[in-house]
Amino acid sequence: MHMIVAENLVKVFPAPDGGSTRAVDGLSFRVGSGQIYGLLGPNGAGKTTTLRMLSGLMTPTSGRAVLAGHDVVDDPQAVKRMIGFLTADTGLYQRLPPRELLTFFAALHGLSGSDARRRVDHLIDWLEMGDFAELRCGGLSTGQRQRTSIARALVADPPILILDEPTLGLDVLSNRVILDFIVREREEGKTVLLSTHYLHEAEVMCDHVGLLHNGALVAEGTVPELLAATGEAHLNEAFLKVVGESETVLPAPEDTAERPPAGQSDVVPPSSRDR
Amino acid sequence: MISRRRVSTVYVKELVDILRDRRTLAAMVVVPLVLYPLLMVGSVQALSAASPDVSRKPIVIGVDMQDVHWLEKLVIDDRLSRRGGALKPGRTSPSHEVGADSDAEHDTQADDEPEIFHRIVPQDEMAQAVRDRTIHVGVVRKEHDPVADRWVIDIFSDPEEVRSRSAAEWVRGLLGRLADRTVEWRVRQVGLPIEALNPIVIEEHRVSTPGSILSHILPLILVLMTITGAIYPAIDLTAGERERGTLETLMVCPVPVIDIIVGKFLVVATVAIVGAALNLASVSATVYFGGFEQALGSGEPTGGFPFGVLPIILVLLIPFAILFSAILIAVCSYARTFKEAQNYITPVILATLVPGGIAALPTSELQGVLTVMPVANMVLLTRELLLGSPVALGTVTWVLGSTTLYAAAAVAVAAHVFGAESVVFADSGSLKASFTRRTIKPAALPSAAMTILVVAILLPVWFFVQVNIPSGDPGSFIRTLRLSALAMPLCFIVVPLVVVVYWKIDVAVTFRLAVPSGRHVLAGVLLGLALWVPAAELSVLQSRLVGIPQTLRQADEALVAALQTTPWWQVVFCLGVVPGLCEEVCFRGFLLSGLGGAVRKWTAIIATACVFAVFHLHFFKLPMTAGLGIVLGYLCWQSRSIWPGVIAHVAHNSVSIVITAIPAVAARLGIDMTEPTAHLPAQIVVPGILLVVIGLALAGRQRDG
Known part of the structure; x- marks a missing residue:
């Protein structure tokens, strides 16, 4: 069963000069239940915009996205009930301690008083936040803030986690906390969609990856598939190779819908995979 | 559908959050309780220092050599007559300089009168002497009409200079009293009673409403107090949230934007009401304990600070606060940053002051289109209640009804804008772009915000149209109907x-x-x-x-x-x-x-x-x-x-x-x-x-x- 389905998603932003920018250009992919899917690409590739459309924060200009059976345009509230969203910026209320913050978000997700308390206590215990649960978020270290953000994303125990650059700017220890958390969530049966431009992390963690460039998927598959198709040893080199090919071989972004299969490798182009 | 539970969740969290901010507490508590009393006392002190009681300060009168004795005699005669001494015009007085240190002078000068000095100045240099400030006022006996036995006297003064203006006033009084005494003497000479000069005696009874002066300015002060209290939380809870990066995590929760914005709006309204109440209490306490009661009242014996109407003002603060909180939340929702919000708020405050200022005019009355004009109607209603004037229940209903409609429109607009992509995410283009028809996506139905806003704008327009369609005699009635039927579509x-x-x-x-x-x-x-x-x-x-x-x-x-x-x-x-x-x-x-x-x-x-x-x-x-x-x-x-x-x-x-x-x-x-x-x-x-x-x-x- 596919927990996340994106079909030909397009997002066009109006440009200040009166023109427009296609931030996401005909993107299609599917994520199965209990999988970790990594959207990989450099800054400006369209990863964040894609995740925002999938979480109901942005309306697609065209195309369709369905999460756990709910369409993001037709029923964004139902989609939001299914997801835990973690942004690159931890986005915590500086004047609230983690316990109050988690209780607030639990209430917004519809948990009653006692359920919310139980869930918050569990998360504080599980993520070892006891030492700082009563301190204001403004005074927490980066690692403590990151744990609080993870707890916030998990407060409603959602089946899908959408993580936007979860390890951006973290030190080694905080990074480890996040990676452990992601793997543990998969073991719990959660579906995880994450974006990152740290390709080596994706290599060890993701079941499937999609390589995003200029708003479109240029390659998709499991890590071994991608490495085999490109003949490279690491995802970094594979990405550079695929991007190089896409810029020389593949047609311009506006012709994406008509893009032919890549053909020359096992890496199945996303457009043909979805059809 | 709005959920009370979700709104209450947002309200409690935002209230706790905002009250933990020292800047909110400073704006809400410290400013009214410390700054306003200090400002009030300080400004009164500064005013009294800048405007000393000049009426008792010594006056230097410039006078030509030939008029010196006339002036001395005039001053002393005047002082004696005011103490009840019988004087006849033409009575000679001791020949000494006015203000000279003599017993005679001290005998005639009362405690509450200024000391008078003279300086001899030639007639043609009198104006320059006033300009040079070597004298405060110049007096010249210019010509005498022997037939009417009448003098023409020139007074030279500088009305822009306080001491000169006061001195000229004193000289005018002096000459006026001389004229009165002369007329009185002449009337008696022909055997008429002095009362014959006053065929009509007017006895004025000025009934001052307590706080009648205050009632004109207090509503406007209330407007400013309420806005002051609401500005910071309104920015912090909207643009501040966006700037701190917490808006995205809030918007990804399964909660309709209207619930979030209503919760935030209620927090701003609460802070505004509490802040304005503290302001009011602080001003009242400063007036009461600082002894400014008469200074702020009507100035008449029955005037003074209307402490009795404070509960009414407190009640009126609620619709005030609701309207302004809604407007501020709506305006700040457009902003992506604190700075941008501050830029948006400035014209709003100025726009608020215009109807507030119109309503503060003594000639403005709570009728016609002013009944539904935002801000102006509340200012006028407050004033009428402060004055104790009877206000029809219908009028109160229009004022409160229209204010509620405007506040609802503002909240609806805020909800529409707050979660808008173009506001939440900078890369979604400018807000201007979201109003450009080219970028608007077709929709089946209008949003609640749009319809409430349009209807809220139509209300004062329709009121204005109705009030200004001429009506009156039965002949014009059908013309009124036709015009109304034309305006309606x-x-x-x-x-x-x-x-x-x-x-x-x-x-x-x-x-x-x-x-x-x-x-x-x-x-x-x-x-x-x-x-x-x-x-x-x-x-x-x-x-x-x-x-x-x-x-x-x-x-x-x-x-x-x-x-x-x-x-x-x-x-x-x-x-x-x-x-x-x-x-x-x-x-x-x-x-x-x-x-x-x-x-x-x-x-x-x-x-x-x-x-x-x-x-x-x-x-x-x-x-x-x-x-x-x-x-x-x-x-x-x-x-x-x-x-x-x-x-x-x-x-x-x-x-x-x-x-x-x-x-x-x-x-x-x-x-x-x-x-x-x-x-x-x-x-x-x-x-x-x-x-x-x-x-x-x-x-x-x-x-x-």
């Missing part, structure tokens, strides 16, 4: 239509132009023919309870008079057909469509009916029009079409006009039109109510689709 059809077309909203769906079922058409006909019966009975009930207002009687009389001079169909067209169509398009078409997507069925119908009633601008008819609005809203909702409501509305208005204005019709139906408290005959009431029940039953089944 412009306001109620053209304006919503332009908005709907510009925003690429489906016109047919929004205005519910679908062809109705026969069942609902029949319901509309029956309700239109019979609704006047319960309306008339409701009117009878009201008349018995509160009496029928004179204005309504006059309107009915004018209607009867108009029908006698005008073809009946013209009156029916202007008062029945045009309003029936236009009001249905605007209220049941436009407004109900917008509200229907945001709130529950009955909330939308009742809210629309209340707004519909407010637009009729007649307090007595409020329950009747609201009731009619509910029935028409229900009919429209059930039929999914505007047309049964149009039929019912036109028929209802027309039938009511014919019965009211044509005595023969009323007589044939057995209705006593001369007695507004008389019930309708049973043979009318029973079938009338029956038809209404059948009509509602027919409307009860909702049309599919």
Whole structure:
């Protein structure tokens, strides 16, 4: 069963000069239940915009996205009930301690008083936040803030986690906390969609990856598939190779819908995979 | 649908969050409790230092050599006469300089009078001497008319200089008293009593209302106090949230934006109310304990600070705070950063001060379009209550009703904007781009925010149109009706239509132009023919309870008079057909469509009916029009079409006009039109109510689709 389905998603932003920018250009992919899917690409590739459309924060200009059976345009509230969203910026209320913050978000997700308390206590215990649960978020270290953000994303125990650059700017220890958390969530049966431009992390963690460039998927598959198709040893080199090919071989972004299969490798182009 | 639980969750969290911010506490508590008293005491001290009591300061009078003795004699005579000494003009006085250190001078000078010195200045240098400030005032006896025995005396002074102005005033008083004494002496010489000079004695009794001066400025001060308290939380909870990066995590929660924005708005309103109450308490305490009571009051013995009206002011702070909090939340919701929000707020405050300033003018009264002008109406109502003037309940209703509508519009706009992509995410383009028609996506229905905002703008416009359509004598009544019938489509059809077309909203769906079922058409006909019966009975009930207002009687009389001079169909067209169509398009078409997507069925119908009633601008008819609005809203909702409501509305208005204005019709139906408290005959009431029940039953089944 596919927990996340994106079909030909397009997002066009109006440009200040009166023109427009296609931030996401005909993107299609599917994520199965209990999988970790990594959207990989450099800054400006369209990863964040894609995740925002999938979480109901942005309306697609065209195309369709369905999460756990709910369409993001037709029923964004139902989609939001299914997801835990973690942004690159931890986005915590500086004047609230983690316990109050988690209780607030639990209430917004519809948990009653006692359920919310139980869930918050569990998360504080599980993520070892006891030492700082009563301190204001403004005074927490980066690692403590990151744990609080993870707890916030998990407060409603959602089946899908959408993580936007979860390890951006973290030190080694905080990074480890996040990676452990992601793997543990998969073991719990959660579906995880994450974006990152740290390709080596994706290599060890993701079941499937999609390589995003200029708003479109240029390659998709499991890590071994991608490495085999490109003949490279690491995802970094594979990405550079695929991007190089896409810029020389593949047609311009506006012709994406008509893009032919890549053909020359096992890496199945996303457009043909979805059809 | 708005959830009280979610709103309360947001409210509690935001209140705790904002109260933990030292800047909020400073703006809300420290400023009123410390800064205002200090400012008040400081400014009074500064004022008294800058404007010393110059009337007792020594005066140096410039005088020509030949007039020195005349002036000395004049001053001493004046002092003696004011102490009750009998003086005759021409009496000689000791020859010494005025102000010289002599016993005679000290004998005549009273404690509360200034010391007078003279300086000899040639006549032609007098003006320059004043300019050089070597003298405060110059006095020159210019010429004497021997026939009338009259002197022409020049006074040189600099009105821009306080000491010179005060000295000139003193000299004028001195010469005035000399003139009085001379006249008195001359009158006595011819044997007349002095009272003969005053054939009319005016005794003035100035009755000062406590705080009458204060009442003009206090409402405006209240406006500023309320805004001051609300600004920081409004920015912090909207643009601040966006700037700190917490907005995205909040928006990804499964909570409608309206719940979030209402919770935030209530926090801003709470802080504004508490802040303004603290401000008021602080000002009152400073006035009371600082001894400024008379200074701030009317200045009359009965004046002073109106402590008794403080509870009323506190109550009025609530709608003030609600309106401003809503406006500020709406404005700040457009901003992405703190700085941007501050830039947006400045013109809002200036725009607020304009109606506030108009209302603060002594000539402004709480009537006409000012009754529904935002801010101005609240300022004027506060002033009237402070003055203890009687304010009609209807007027209070318009003020509070229109203020509530404006506040609701502002909150709706805030909810519309707060979660907008272009505000949440900088890369979604500028807000300007989201208003550009090219980038607007077609929609089936308008948002609640859009419809409430349009209707809120239409209210003062419609009020203004109604007030300014000339009316008066019976001959002009039909002209008034024609103008009103012309204005109505412009306001109620053209304006919503332009908005709907510009925003690429489906016109047919929004205005519910679908062809109705026969069942609902029949319901509309029956309700239109019979609704006047319960309306008339409701009117009878009201008349018995509160009496029928004179204005309504006059309107009915004018209607009867108009029908006698005008073809009946013209009156029916202007008062029945045009309003029936236009009001249905605007209220049941436009407004109900917008509200229907945001709130529950009955909330939308009742809210629309209340707004519909407010637009009729007649307090007595409020329950009747609201009731009619509910029935028409229900009919429209059930039929999914505007047309049964149009039929019912036109028929209802027309039938009511014919019965009211044509005595023969009323007589044939057995209705006593001369007695507004008389019930309708049973043979009318029973079938009338029956038809209404059948009509509602027919409307009860909702049309599919």
